[in-house]
Amino acid sequence: MLEGIIIKxxxxxYYVKTSEGIIESRARGVFREDDVTPLIGDRVKIKISEExxxxxxxxxxxxxxxxxxxxxxxxxxxxxxxxVKNPNINTWLLDKFLLMVEYxxxxxxxxxxxxxxxxxxxxxxxxxxxxxxxKVLLTSCKLDIGIDxxxxxxxxxxxxxxxxxxxxxxxxxxxxxxxLNLETASISNKTKRGKHTTRHIELxxxxxxxxxxxxxxxxxxxxxxxxxxxxxxxxxxxINKYGKECRFLxxxxxxxxxxxxxxxxxxxxxxxxxYNNYLLLLNEVRNMRRY
Numbered sequence: 001m002l003e004g005i006i007i008k009x010x011x012x013x014y015y016v017k018t019s020e021g022i023i024e025s026r027a028r029g030v031f032r033e034d035d036v037t038p039l040i041g042d043r044v045k046i047k048i049s050e051e052x053x054x055x056x057x058x059x060x061x062x063x064x065x066x067x068x069x070x071x072x073x074x075x076x077x078x079x080x081x082x083x084v085k086n087p088n089i090n091t092w093l094l095d096k097f098l099l100m101v102e103y104x105x106x107x108x109x110x111x112x113x114x115x116x117x118x119x120x121x122x123x124x125x126x127x128x129x130x131x132x133x134x135k136v137l138l139t140s141c142k143l144d145i146g147i148d149x150x151x152x153x154x155x156x157x158x159x160x161x162x163x164x165x166x167x168x169x170x171x172x173x174x175x176x177x178x179x180l181n182l183e184t185a186s187i188s189n190k191t192k193r194g195k196h197t198t199r200h201i202e203l204x205x206x207x208x209x210x211x212x213x214x215x216x217x218x219x220x221x222x223x224x225x226x227x228x229x230x231x232x233x234x235x236x237x238x239i240n241k242y243g244k245e246c247r248f249l250x251x252x253x254x255x256x257x258x259x260x261x262x263x264x265x266x267x268x269x270x271x272x273x274x275y276n277n278y279l280l281l282l283n284e285v286r287n288m289r290r291y
Contacts, residue, residue, distance in 0.1 A: 001058070006042045007203040007211070014038055016046055016055060017205065023048065025055030036060065040201055041073040041158055041213070067104055067160070068225070070201050072213055074158055077107040079150075081163035081172065085117040089125065090164070095236075095277040096223070097162055098134070102235035103225060106160075108134055109153050113168040115140035128271045133237035141171045151176055154206060160213040173204065173212060180204050180212075223285055232282045238270050239278055254279060 004018035014025045025046050027038050038044065043061040048054070063073040078101040082089050089112070101108050110129050115122045115138045126136045137153070139146035153159070154176065161169045170182040182204075204212040226232065229252050234240050243253060245260035253261035253275075264270040 002046050002048070002055070004044060004046065005203070005211070006038055006040050006044060007205070008200075009038070009040055010200070014044075014057060016044060016057070017203075018046070023055040025057050027057045031057070031060075037071075039063075039066065039071055039073040040203055041075060041211075043074065065104065065106065069100075070160070070213070072160065072201065075104075075106060075160045075213060077109065077153070077157045077159045078104070079109050079111050079153070079159055079161050081111045081113055081161060081167050081169050083114040083117075083167040084112055084122045084125070085114060087164070087166050089121075091125075091273055092277045092280060093164060095274065096281060099223070099226075099232065099235055099281060101162070103231075107157075110134050110136045111139055111146075111150065111172070112136065113139045113141075113172060115145050116142045128274065131238065131271065132274060133241070139168075139172060141168060141175050144175070147172075147175045154212065155210045158203070158211045158213065176212075177204075177206055223281070224288060226285050226288075229282050229285055232278065232285055236274070236278050238264075238274070242270065252282060254282065 002016075002018045002020060002023065004016040004023065006014045007017045007022070008015040012026065014027065016023045016025050023046060031038065038057055038060060042063065044057045045059040045061075046055040046057050049056065065075055066073050067075055080094065080097045080101065082094050094110070098108065098110075112122050112125055122138045126138055129136045135153075137146050137149055139150060141147075150172065161173065163169055173180050173182050201213065206212060233243055233252055239253060239261050242260050242264045243251065246253070246256070247258035247260075248256060251259055251261075253259050261270060261275070265272055265275045
């Protein structure tokens with residue numbers, strides 16, 4: 001019996017990286033009976049058929065984490081990538097990504113890419129999000145800036161790269177390890193948005209302990225996993241921090257009186273743009289729950 005990690009799934013087959021190479025495998029019927037589906041990132045045990053050399057997954061180790069979108073297991077860290085320009089950074093979308101990753105309980109690194117296009121704007125966003133409590137990297141593939149720092153965050157982790165199309169995720173990954181040779185695409189001149197280059201979900205190996213999950217780009221997220229507005233306030237880090245000073249424990253920092261969060265916004269301690277995005281996402285959740 002061999003142990004390994006599922007790095008790809010296509011057409012009912014699972015490709016398991018083992019000490020003896022990558023083994024094309026199928027899942028035993030017992031998993032279907034138990035309503036368990038093997039996921040990319042799963043640590044598994046397989047048996048090899050003597051007839052055709054196909055592997056059969058016979059055991060799935062306990063999962064440390066399990067994401068719904070994308071459906072992967074054992075991811076430990078999210079690298080949320082946005083470009084400062086081309087396409088222009090969308091902080092509402094960034095904050096929506098952060099909310100989703102906070103829900104999954106992963107470590108978070110914000111990567112603001114294309115530093116060469118507007119250094120001052122990049123530095124400004126770095127200050128805002130570090131003040132909010134996040135680790136922030138500024139990167140440029142063109143100038144080879146921030147790539148070594150990005151590599152340090154990746155080692156020893158299974159990291160998911162998330163972000164909209166065209167922000168340079170594949171280019172960054174190719175800079176991290178040129179063996180990956182991922183397809184990159186230009187930005188549409190008409191929409192200034194990226195064209196999707198990642199076609200399927202796959203774990204990309206850096207070394208025996210480090211993997212990267214490159215996922216298809218997307219520009220919108222459904223917040224239907226959020227049950228109420230209190231989740232939003234708890235997972236905007238700086239709002240959660242200062243919200244404990246509010247007069248009312250149930251304060252959502254919107255129209256309530258004696259709100260410490262609104263005071264911090266007026267004082268410039270909480271960034272006004274982040275606060276406005278918080279209100280937009282709070283109202284989005286409220287409107288979903290209304291129907």
